[in-house]
Amino acid sequence: MDTEKINKPTSGYPMIALFLIFLIGGILGLAVARLPLSAIFVVLAIVMTPGFFFVNPNESRVLTLFGEYKGTVKNNGFFFVNPLYQKQKISLRARNFDSERLKVNDKLGNPVMISVILVWKVKETFKAAFEVDDYVSFVRVQTDAAVRKLAGRYPYDNFDDHEEEVSLRSGLEEVNHNLEKELEERLDIAGIEVLEARIGYLAYAEEIAxxxxxxxxxxxxxxxxxxxxxxxxxxxxxxxxxxxxxxxxxxxxxxxxxxxxxxxxxxxxxxxxxxxxxxxxxxx
Structure with missing residues (x-):
């Protein structure tokens, strides 16, 4: 299993009614009828408790049982699953990442300061949960690496090479397109979808500005x-x-x-x- 699988769990409302029946019946049986076997119903109610969970809009839960992937819940609502399931929360909301200003060398070797603005979200929860240790940190590191690689492919400006039509300063549309493509290839391993990527800051380094x-x-x-x-x-x-x-x-x-x-x-x-x-x- 190396792809996402949608899990459709049982609604939590009928199960919460059963939970209350077990809990109230067990307590009444112990307190009123003095029946020792009523303790079983109380234990069942306690065991059921971890099985309840809810999913908010644009959120998901990755379910595992003793290390085995059991699927991802993406539907919104109140649900009940096997109480032994581990439930990892992964947000599906779009996130905005403004990278730090990095000092890199352009194609001509000139030091420049550059940062990128990235809008992304989790597309495949299986990859985000199991293919990388921390998908948020993975996005940050790979974005910095992509920016460094991109800056080395273009000159800041075409002063020294008039035949160079595209530069970081004048060819932002093409540069941003290539940046998106580079990030999509790098982040696909973590199940990340790149919604937008563009250069947010660009200037010569202070020593040559x-x-x-x-x-x-x-x-x-x-x-x-x-x-x-x-x-x-x-x-x-x-x-x-x-x-x-x-x-x-x-x-x-x-x-x-x-x-x-x-x-x-x-x-x-x-x-x-x-x-x-x-x-x-x-x-x-």
């Missing part, structure tokens, strides 16, 4: 400058074309070069330019 921040800022500045220059070239090109088309002024190559230089300085400068008024000719 400032350096990486400056690197990100420099990359953003270079990208912004590239866009500015690209736009400025288009504006200068359009200006020269309009001046030539409308014949507003006749510019030779030297004057065009000077105009282009001045416009590029004005358009690409990160500070306000100071205009200079020429009171002479264009050649001075």
């Amino acid at each position: 400032q350096a990486m921040l400056k690197r990100q800022q420099a990359t953003a500045i270079v990208a912004a400058r590239f866009k500015i220059v690209e736009g400025a070239v288009g504006m200068v090109e359009a200006a020269l074309a309009e001046l030539s088309k409308k014949q507003i002024i006749d510019l030779d190559e030297d004057k065009k070069a000077a105009m282009v230089s001045n416009l590029m300085v004005v358009l690409c400068s990160d500070k306000d330019t100071s205009p200079v008024i020429n009171t002479g000719t264009l050649n001075h």
Whole structure:
């Protein structure tokens, strides 16, 4: 037996009536009728007591008899089983696990801090009860192991490898999907169903955080400058074309070069330019 088996026990209400009959009848027989045999009914009532139990919604009881698995009770209600059965309580409710922030190395060897949020529940009570010692602890340990493995498969960002399309920071949808798949494979042995798994916290480790921040800022500045220059070239090109088309002024190559230089300085400068008024000719 290596799979879950559903046990449908006897309702506890008829048996509680029988229990009261044995108990009250035995006590009355001893106290009123003075019948020694009435003690048997009292003993039977006491023996029946461990057989009663109840199951709340989204809970279960795993039944064993002298080490032999007898099934799992998942129905809600009040029940009675063999008083010798051992009844292990296992919750079927969804649970939320927020892992600690772990320091791990990404694909490029950079130390990063990462944590994961996992939503899970017990799917197969047999595996949860007998395949692992403590299924709650098993979930914690395997989640940490899965996070470490996942972080080593992706770079934090694609600064050093522009051909790498997926990174921990930019490819969260794919990363979270692979994290769920990894956890499902690891936790299946304990009968655990993964409802959701996603990265909850992600950042560079403290020792390189400032350096990486400056690197990100420099990359953003270079990208912004590239866009500015690209736009400025288009504006200068359009200006020269309009001046030539409308014949507003006749510019030779030297004057065009000077105009282009001045416009590029004005358009690409990160500070306000100071205009200079020429009171002479264009050649001075």
